[in-house]
Amino acid sequence: MITEKxxxxxxxxxxxxxxxxPTRAGRxxxxxxxxAVGAYVRIFFLSFLGRNILFAGQNVQLQTSLIxxxxxxxxxxxxxxxxxxLLLVELCFLLAYWLCNNKPQESRLSDTLICILHxxxxxxxxxxxxxxxGAMQILASIVIFYLVxxxxxxxxxxxxTQIAKSALITYLFLGILFVIWGVAEFGNKxxxxxxxxxxxxxxxxxxLILIMSTPMFPWGRWLEKTMEYLPEYVSIAVxxxxxxxxxxxxxxxxxAYPQLSDxxxxxxxxxxxxxxxxxxxxxxxxxxxxxxxxxxxxxxFSLILISVGLSQSQLVSSAYYICLVVxxxxxxxxxxxxxxxxxKMEKLFLGLLIIIVLGIPGTPIYMLLSFIxxxxxxxxxxxxxxxxxxxxxxxxxxxxxxxxxxxDEPLPAEGLEAGNKLIAVLSGFCFVMAIALxxxxxxxxxxx
Amino acid sequence: MSLxxxxxxxxxxxxxxxxxxLGSLQKKKLWWLSFSIHSLSVLFFLLLTTRFYFNxxxxxxxxxxxxxxxxxxxxxxxFSWDYESCLLALSSSLLVTCLHFLSRKVFEESRSIVGAIAxxxxxxxxxxxxxxxFLFAFFFVAAILPRIVLIGLNSxxxxxxxxxxxxxxxxxxxxxxxxxxxxxxxxxxxxxxxWFRVVGGQYEIRPGTMGFFLLFLSSIIGSxxxxxxxxxxxxxxxxxxxxxxxxxxxxxxxxxxLFRFATKMFPAELQEFSPWLxxxxxxxxxxxxxxxxxxxxxxxxxxxxxQLVLSFVLVGFFSLNNKGWHGSLTLLFYQALxxxxxxxxxxxxxxxxxxxxxxxxxxxxxxxxxxxxxxxxVLCAPISMGFYGLLLILWxxxxxxxxxxxxxxxxxxxxxxxxxxxxFFNLGSRDPKExxxxxxxxxxxxxxxxxxxxxxxLLFAFGIFPRVVMSPIGNGAKIxxxxxxxxx
Numbered sequence: 001m002i003t004e005k006x007x008x009x010x011x012x013x014x015x016x017x018x019x020x021x022p023t024r025a026g027r028x029x030x031x032x033x034x035x036a037v038g039a040y041v042r043i044f045f046l047s048f049l050g051r052n053i054l055f056a057g058q059n060v061q062l063q064t065s066l067i068x069x070x071x072x073x074x075x076x077x078x079x080x081x082x083x084x085x086l087l088l089v090e091l092c093f094l095l096a097y098w099l100c101n102n103k104p105q106e107s108r109l110s111d112t113l114i115c116i117l118h119x120x121x122x123x124x125x126x127x128x129x130x131x132x133x134g135a136m137q138i139l140a141s142i143v144i145f146y147l148v149x150x151x152x153x154x155x156x157x158x159x160x161t162q163i164a165k166s167a168l169i170t171y172l173f174l175g176i177l178f179v180i181w182g183v184a185e186f187g188n189k190x191x192x193x194x195x196x197x198x199x200x201x202x203x204x205x206x207x208l209i210l211i212m213s214t215p216m217f218p219w220g221r222w223l224e225k226t227m228e229y230l231p232e233y234v235s236i237a238v239x240x241x242x243x244x245x246x247x248x249x250x251x252x253x254x255x256a257y258p259q260l261s262d263x264x265x266x267x268x269x270x271x272x273x274x275x276x277x278x279x280x281x282x283x284x285x286x287x288x289x290x291x292x293x294x295x296x297x298x299x300x301f302s303l304i305l306i307s308v309g310l311s312q313s314q315l316v317s318s319a320y321y322i323c324l325v326v327x328x329x330x331x332x333x334x335x336x337x338x339x340x341x342x343x344k345m346e347k348l349f350l351g352l353l354i355i356i357v358l359g360i361p362g363t364p365i366y367m368l369l370s371f372i373x374x375x376x377x378x379x380x381x382x383x384x385x386x387x388x389x390x391x392x393x394x395x396x397x398x399x400x401x402x403x404x405x406x407x408d409e410p411l412p413a414e415g416l417e418a419g420n421k422l423i424a425v426l427s428g429f430c431f432v433m434a435i436a437l438x439x440x441x442x443x444x445x446x447x448x
Numbered sequence: 449m450s451l452x453x454x455x456x457x458x459x460x461x462x463x464x465x466x467x468x469x470l471g472s473l474q475k476k477k478l479w480w481l482s483f484s485i486h487s488l489s490v491l492f493f494l495l496l497t498t499r500f501y502f503n504x505x506x507x508x509x510x511x512x513x514x515x516x517x518x519x520x521x522x523x524x525x526x527f528s529w530d531y532e533s534c535l536l537a538l539s540s541s542l543l544v545t546c547l548h549f550l551s552r553k554v555f556e557e558s559r560s561i562v563g564a565i566a567x568x569x570x571x572x573x574x575x576x577x578x579x580x581x582f583l584f585a586f587f588f589v590a591a592i593l594p595r596i597v598l599i600g601l602n603s604x605x606x607x608x609x610x611x612x613x614x615x616x617x618x619x620x621x622x623x624x625x626x627x628x629x630x631x632x633x634x635x636x637x638x639x640x641x642x643w644f645r646v647v648g649g650q651y652e653i654r655p656g657t658m659g660f661f662l663l664f665l666s667s668i669i670g671s672x673x674x675x676x677x678x679x680x681x682x683x684x685x686x687x688x689x690x691x692x693x694x695x696x697x698x699x700x701x702x703x704x705x706l707f708r709f710a711t712k713m714f715p716a717e718l719q720e721f722s723p724w725l726x727x728x729x730x731x732x733x734x735x736x737x738x739x740x741x742x743x744x745x746x747x748x749x750x751x752x753x754x755q756l757v758l759s760f761v762l763v764g765f766f767s768l769n770n771k772g773w774h775g776s777l778t779l780l781f782y783q784a785l786x787x788x789x790x791x792x793x794x795x796x797x798x799x800x801x802x803x804x805x806x807x808x809x810x811x812x813x814x815x816x817x818x819x820x821x822x823x824x825x826v827l828c829a830p831i832s833m834g835f836y837g838l839l840l841i842l843w844x845x846x847x848x849x850x851x852x853x854x855x856x857x858x859x860x861x862x863x864x865x866x867x868x869x870x871x872f873f874n875l876g877s878r879d880p881k882e883x884x885x886x887x888x889x890x891x892x893x894x895x896x897x898x899x900x901x902x903x904x905x906l907l908f909a910f911g912i913f914p915r916v917v918m919s920p921i922g923n924g925a926k927i928x929x930x931x932x933x934x935x936x
Contacts, residue, residue: 067836068919070771109809131839135830142829145871146820154807165868172864180857183843 001058004049008060011045012076012126014038015119019112031425033101035115039094046087053083066132071190076126084440085125085247085324091433092240092327093118095335096233098426107231113147114237125244128192130182133248134175140241141171148226151234159229166222167238174213174245181205185256193255203257207264210249210308214301215242216275217282224282227294232334239297240327246304247323253308269309273386275302280393284400289337292401296333299394300326303372306390310375310383318371321441325364328437329357332430333401345424349431356434357398364441369394454529457492457537458573460485464566468559475556479548482555482562486545486569493538500531500920528579531920532777536704537576539784540697542902544569550792550899551690560601565694568594575701581629581709588625588670588701592618595698598691599683610682617679621670624662625705632659632713660717663710664725671702673758674732677751684751689795692747696788699758703780706765707773711932718932719768723849726766730855732759737859741866746794749870750787753826756859757783757834763856764841768932769848773925775840778918782834782907789903790826793819796896800889812891818900823870825907827863832911836918 018038052058060078078086093114100111117140124136145168152160182191185202215223223242227235253260279298286292300322307319332353359365369391376387464482467473473481529537544565548555555562571591578584592615600611667673672680683695710718736759740752757779764776796815797804809816828834845853892900910917 065915067840067915067922069774069922070840072836072839135835138830142824142871145868150809157805157807168868168871169864173861176860176864179839180842183839183846187843187846 004052004058004060005062007045007048008062008076008078011042011049012062012122013119014042014045015115015122019115023108031098031422033097033111035111036094036097036101038115039090039097039118043087043090043094046083046090049078050083050087053078053080071129071192072131073129073191074132075128075192076123077128078126081251081320081444082125084444085244085320086122088324088328088433088437088440089121089125089240089244091429091436092236092331095331095426095429095433096236096240098422098429099231099236099335100233102422107151107233109150110147110231110234113143113150114233117143117147117237117241121241121244124241125248130186130191130193131179134179134182136175137178137245138172138175141168141175144168144171144238144241147234147237148230151230156229159225163222163225163229166219167226170212170215170219170222171245174209177205177209177212181209193252203260203264206249206252206257207268210253210268211271211305213242213245213249214272214275214298214305216298216302217278220298220301223297224291224294227297227330227334228291232331232338235334236327236331239330242297242301243323243327246301247320250304250308250319250323253311265309265311267309268305272302272305272307272309273390275299275305276390277393278302280397283397289401289404290334292404293330293333293337296401297326297330299397300329303368307368307372310372310379312375312378318368318375321364321368321371321444324440324444325368325437328433332434333357335426335430345431346427349427349434352431352434354398354402356438357402358395362438362442364437367441453492453496454527454577457489457496457541458527458570458577460489460492461566461570461573465563465570468563468566471559474559478559478562479552479555482566483545483548485566486541486548489541489569489573490538490545493534493541496529497531497534497538500534526579526583527574527577529577530924532707532781532924533576533704535781535917535921536700536784537573539781540569540572540576540700542906543697543785543788544694546792546899546902547690547693548899549895550693550795552895554688554690558601560597561691564594564597564601568598568694572697572701576704578708581625581713584705584709585622585625585629589622591698591701592622595695598695599686601691607686610686613679613682617669617672617676621666624666624669628659628662628666628713656714656717657721660710660714660721663705663714667702667705667710670705671699671758673699673702673762674729674736674755677755681748681751684747689747689791689798693788693791693795696754696791697784699754700780700784703758703761703765703776706762707777707928711928715932722766722768726763726849726852727855729759729762729766730852733763733856733859734862735759737862737866741862743866746797746870747791749866750790750794750826753790754783754787756863757787757828760838760841760856763852764837764844767841767844767849768929769844770922770925770929771840771847772844773929774918774922775837775842775844777921777925778840779834779837781917781921782828782832782837782910785903785907786822786825786828786832786834789900789907790822792900792903793822796892796900804889808889812889814892814897815889818892818897818904820871821904821908822900823867825904825911827867827870830911832907833914833917835911836914 015035015038018034021034023034049060053060062074062076064074066072066074096114097111100107100114120136120140120143124133124140127133127136145164148160148164148167152163181202182193184205186192186194212219214220223238226238276299279295279302283292283295283299286295304319304322307322311319332349336350336353356363356365359369373384373387373391376383464478464485467481468478547565568591571587571594574587575584575591578587595618596611596615599614600607669676669679672678672683680695680698684692686692733756736752736756740749740756743749743752761776761779761783764772764774764779767773796818804812804815804819825832825834828838842853842856845856
């Protein structure tokens, strides 16, 4: 058990150590960059820890008190749902490091900030304590603020300022609200998330936090702009973090508000449905592929609200699937949109991506949509009809998007020139990511 | 051994005053003397502070008997160094030591400044260690002259106004303190029962009430805390911002006065009036945050930020519970380091005179990182101990004063919104010049780096391991509260 704890400790703090490793210009770039190497080591540690978590059913936990006399503990717990999520997020961040280190002289700062965001995302998702979770969210918002600033081209500085401001305000407020909610709900206990009384007034605060954390139109426009104007590696890192935030809030629903009243659920459902419709409709009105892909996360994150609105006591499996799917899907789609040259590996990857995105049976998208669909049918005709419309719209949206991806002139990825031999390697990696997502989605049903 | 340490650390700066007055040492030699003696002060306070980690924490004071024994008002005139006062004294000494590097030229060129800073430091350290109100008042009044000298030595037109205002309010504050310790000392306490009793119709103002409010007024006037913050505002507008840095430690004295003496001398009155004062200071947090949001220059922003933090400190103090006092003492120590650090960074910005944009980050990484770090520290980001201090204060309200909580929380969104201006590297020179020429800007030089690095590292280390400092502070807060409860 001590070995597990040491590995767990190293797994958590490695991103913060890696940033101090010096790099020489022109050497150790891309696949061998310190941040990327750190990610390989982390994946190894996580796989090692996963062996016990999956097969022996032993969770790994680290705990230390931040302030004596108060329940402000640094309690980090790795269990099955978090393990699967982190495994996929690790792959996304690895892709982000590779893309970022293609021209390391220009993106050293971004690389460092992505690495810090990586570490904060991990602690945020593992943390049990509301204060530590809130603090990590606040810190992550600050990191995103500077990441946007340092990654955007100088000529787009004004747009960068807008994006950075919006991201900071959104997640800083959410962090503060989360801490206030936590102190109000669990202040007289141990500040760890646990079941709350039905008549709790703070439930409204949690609903507000849940809705505000969903980057849907109009307050989520900054994410669309991020994906449109910023390099792919920034978008991938930011979307991975947002997925972690959504997963956290959904897990709060399961742990703290399993008996949320029907009217509150209906309210969340309606907001989610509006978010989905807005995001789909906006896909058809945009000019280029990147803008279209920029609307993807808003759709999926709005689906989380629908899942919560439809949920029955603790069943929010579909929301969990969404949190797993979004970072991989966004990373793959962004990479796919940049593929100019299409060799065997690239075509293989694109084919698999379309299969996954369209939601063919067996894929995670199919599973999450079927979860929502089944529950909608149980809820009645109105819900069923709405869901049918939504699925139809989603299908049309994907056909439209992938038609554009194939027919439009591809936009070059930041610093990834056509003919770069590493494109095939990256395509292969994205292919592996898509396969991993599908396999994990199948596994989850058995393990959770 | 411990007796001498506190005493030596406090009186050591007087040697600097002596040599700077005599003029036997000048320029670099005087700088070296001043630096060495202030460093020695830091070392002594560091040793004093570390004692609390190794000794039994229950007798958490270190007493050094002084020369006022036998005077009728001076019962208990000795230095008493508890953990909190050691920390505050340490931060004050460290600040002045670091300032030697940032303002090396100023220190080398002006003996008066070296002397004034030494005298001011002596007064601050003495007041922080004072166990009796009489001794505190002695050091408090001793701080007035060097402060006026520091302000008056500026070459700016605002100096006369600022010096006059500071002088007037400092003496007013001292007058309140004087009445307080003369009348409410044990010797005259019996007489005060008649002198300060005001009866009108059904209403009666008891002497304790008068005493408490005199002490409270003395505290907020002398330190320039809301609603008397105007006394400090002009000081922040002086031309030479280097000299504002030591003066920024002044509010610590006011709060110490409340923590140390209001609890001891007027416990019943403190408990009676705390709810009202709590409301006032909860409103002050909003007022200060609006002031911060509306500030046009970096100096004003830092001034309002300090006011905001101090308002939170007083909110914690008047909440009269363990969490509130713990948070309040933590935040008080934290602001004594973080706000001057931001001011130091502002000095670096003002020296360059050009706006620092994110595009310059690659070329001037040290400057950029130091700016980001100081901005985050002063805004109490979660990498800092200030975050936990603020959290404890808000938590204290949620338990006992839930109606005040929304008022105090309201200032946070304003703080966030306005804080972004600082985070955009616009710490704010007065009249920044726009320049695209890279060679017009310079990175932090080694002296600036040496002055900023220790404070930044210390704040970062405390942010990562808050329990190192916060646990002993929590014990101190508990002891103080027990005293208040016992005296009830």
